[in-house]
Amino acid sequence: MKNIIYVVTMKKESVGSVETKFFNMDKDLKLESGKILKDVTIAYETYGKLNKEKNNAILVCHALSGDAHAAGWHYEDKKPGWWEILIGPGKALDSEKYFIISSNILGGCSGSTGPSSINPATSKTYNLDFPVITIKDMVKAQKKLVENLNIDKLLAVVGGSMGGMQVLQWIVSYPDMVKKAIPIATTAHSSPQQIAFNEVGRQAIITDSHWNNGDYYDKEIGPRNGLALARMIAHITYLSDESMYEKFGRDLKDKKEVSYDFSMDFQVESYLHYQGDAFVKRFDANSYLYITKAIDYFDLSSNGSLIEGFKNIKSKVQVIAIDSDWLYPPDQSKDILMALNANSVDVSYAELKSTYGHDAFLLEGGQLNYVVANFLTNTLAEDLMDENVSTIKKDMELKDVAMLMMSDYVTHLPVVNEDNRLLGIVTAWDLSKSIALNCSSLDEIMTKNVITCKSDETIDSISRKMRENDISCLPVVDDDFKIEGIITTDQISHLLSD
Ligand SMILES: CC(=O)SCCNC(=O)CCNC(=O)[C@H](O)C(C)(C)COP(=O)(O)OP(=O)(O)OC[C@H]1O[C@@H](n2cnc3c(N)ncnc32)[C@H](O)[C@@H]1OP(=O)(O)O
Ligand SMILES: N[C@@H](CCO)C(=O)O
The missing domain is CATH 3.40.50.1820 (Alpha/Beta hydrolase fold, catalytic domain)
Structure with a gap:
């Protein structure tokens, strides 16, 4: 169970x-x-x-x-x-x-x-x-x-x-x-010390006779000892003295007394050999040389x-x-x-x-x-906003506005002047209204007091603005009211899908 x-x-x-x-x-x-x-x-x-x-x-x-x-x-x-x-x-x-x-x-x-x-x-x-x-x-x-x-x-x-x-x-x-x-x-x-550790590791590989000047892939044995030794040295640098104490202390490996010879005495030795051997099974010695060089450079x-x-x-x-x-x-x-x-x-x-x-x-x-x-x-507006905003000019025909909405798959189009300054916004809903009320120009249907946000505004604040004003899209403008991007509830919901 x-x-x-x-x-x-x-x-x-x-x-x-x-x-x-x-x-x-x-x-x-x-x-x-x-x-x-x-x-x-x-x-x-x-x-x-x-x-x-x-x-x-x-x-x-x-x-x-x-x-x-x-x-x-x-x-x-x-x-x-x-x-x-x-x-x-x-x-x-x-x-x-x-x-x-x-x-x-x-x-x-x-x-x-x-x-x-x-x-x-x-x-x-x-x-x-x-x-x-x-x-x-x-x-x-x-x-x-x-x-x-x-x-x-x-x-x-x-x-x-x-x-x-x-x-x-x-x-x-x-x-x-x-x-x-x-x-x-x-x-x-890379610091001199980091380069130094890498060079010791590389020398362990290069001086292994099975390395054979890098030509070993079709040989029975590659530079296993050299690669394992390189990893053992490097692995010490990935740990701290404290964590080595925590893991091993001075514990002995499968014995009660030190052996007074050069066989394995301590757990930490056993651990390092294990890490070296495990590495040889999953890594290539030549790659190790090339990658450590890239780090040094x-x-x-x-x-x-x-x-x-x-x-x-x-x-x-x-x-x-x-x-x-x-x-x-x-x-x-x-x-x-x-x-x-x-x-x-x-x-x-x-x-x-x-x-x-x-x-x-x-x-x-x-x-x-x-x-x-x-x-x-x-997340801020600038992290999420769509910078490729479709915009329109004030004198555009309503039919062309509708066509643009359809071709660009958008329901909101900011209206801008020659300097890209925001003058208003037109929605798909405004266009429906224009038909019902028989309006003929953008000026009659666009919203002029547009609620906007700044690029450094948080998504939290933007979501609140949208909710309080019951709107699903906010133009992002700079201090001169020039349009920088647009944010929709769709984008927010995609990001916060959970
Ligand atoms: C970063 C990247 O982009 S990917 C590369 C990351 N992966 C690696 O570096 C792989 C090798 N490194 C390690 O295993 C690293 O130590 C870590 C950080 C990933 C894991 O750390 P920890 O969970 O603390 O594991 P720890 O360092 O204690 O090693 C555990 C292994 O050592 C073995 N081990 C522990 N003590 C001993 C010991 N006294 N004698 C022999 N083996 C021992 C364990 O059996 C275990 O083996 P397993 O990995 O086959 O399960
Ligand atoms: N232990 C990790 C970190 C090395 O920087 C590795 O082997 O990639």
């Missing part, structure tokens, strides 16, 4: 059964290095539905060893996707409200083109012929995927660790395509200045750090915060309290859901 209850609860909170899909680029991908990649494939998953206005899409970016499978269950899997704590019905990344996209990075080994893929020029695996890629290249490939899904603008981009680097790269590279950004436990440039400063590097950012940003993260410590998140502040970007900062260390972004469900949900649901 207990099992049945568990399954029902799990299904309700999860996106359920999911499958990975594949996007094949029809054009070449030009990389930051100048090299060209042909026949690029990006593996991705989506959760939820894209709404009619296509303004509810959220892109999730994964960390070093992640993949496209961020939520839900693959057939016969024992564990759900890696961000199940955050994605699903009723969670911060609510699949009943949002259309969530998660893709495997370029250079990865879980379905997207990487060093283990077939090089179309040779029909063999790329190995080291795969070009060095950067975080900017990864994001460029994601942009192609997003465009292929017919999305012009993302409601949000969110990710932790290297996923956070992609988030920052998105808002730097494509400032007009992202409304909200949530970089978590990350940095705007990551630097959003321009001429040595992060303020300069962030100067074109238009998105709203929620920076999240973890107090026990010593790999990407809060100070690096505060640097991001300060550089954004210096550019007058709308930015806020939250620091999760956790003993888990860096990997807390995969584990602290309660705090993460709270911060992310608050940031996403604090």
Whole structure:
């Protein structure tokens, strides 16, 4: 009986059964290095539905060893996707409200083109012929995927660790395509210490004789020991000293006394070996080399200045750090915060309290859901409004107004002057009235005292205005009463469908 209850609860909170899909680029991908990649494939998953206005899409970016499978269950899997704590019905990344996209990075080994893929020029695996890629290249490939899904603008981009680097790269590279950004436990440039840890990991792989200069895919044994060692070193940096004490203390593994030799004594050793071995089963050593290089090269400063590097950012940003993260410590998140502040970007900062260390972004469900949900649901008119507003001039024939409503599928048309200043609004109901009352001009039927809103007005306030005035559409205007967009109850109900 207990099992049945568990399954029902799990299904309700999860996106359920999911499958990975594949996007094949029809054009070449030009990389930051100048090299060209042909026949690029990006593996991705989506959760939820894209709404009619296509303004509810959220892109999730994964960390070093992640993949496209961020939520839900693959057939016969024992564990759900890696961000199940955050994605699903009723969670911060609510699949009943949002259309969530998660893709495997370029250079990865879980379905997207990487060093283990077939090089179309040779029909063999790329190995080291795969070009060095950067975080900017990864994001460029994601942009192609997003465009292929017919999305012009993302409601949000969110990710932790290297996923956070992609988030920052998105808002730097494509400032007009992202409304909200949530970089978590990350940095705007890799520090010498971060590069140092990556280099030690790479050397562990490269010095494994089975690595064979990257040419091992058709060999019986690949660089398993090197990859496992790289992961063991890296995994220490994902934990905190405190969490290691909590998990293992100085407990011994299957013995009562230390052995006075070089066999395994401590639980923490056993744990690290387990993590190393598990990693080898799911990850490719060459991908590890390429991805860690991309992390090392990551630097959003321009001429040595992060303020300069962030100067074109238009998105709203929620920076999240973890107090026990010593790999990407809060100070690096505060640097991001300060550089954004210096550019007058709308930015806020939250620091999760956790003993888990860096990997807390995969584990602290309660705090993460709270911060992310608050940031996403604090929706403003500008987040939701349709910027492609059909407008009309005062002297337009009523018949043409009716035709325009039909062709543009709208029931409200703002009337504007030559400067795009709002003069009035005409509804489908006004047009019916014009027939009943035999009116012949727009001036006779349009509402002149139009109730409007500002782009920074909250959806709560807009909904209240609509309810109190019994209207279903509000033009969004600037201080000069020039029209910037339009909001309808339809858009609000799509966003708040729960
Ligand atoms: C971020 C992305 O985009 S995706 C990538 C995220 N995924 C990963 O990094 C996968 C590997 N990492 C982990 O498992 C991470 O530790 C986390 C953050 C995902 C999970 O953290 P926790 O829930 O605290 O798990 P923990 O670190 O204790 O590891 C548990 C595993 O270690 C094993 N383990 C625990 N103690 C020991 C021990 N003394 N000896 C051997 N194995 C041990 C457990 O059996 C368990 O195995 P399982 O994963 O096969 O079930
Ligand atoms: N543990 C995560 C975070 C690394 O930054 C991963 O393996 O991707």
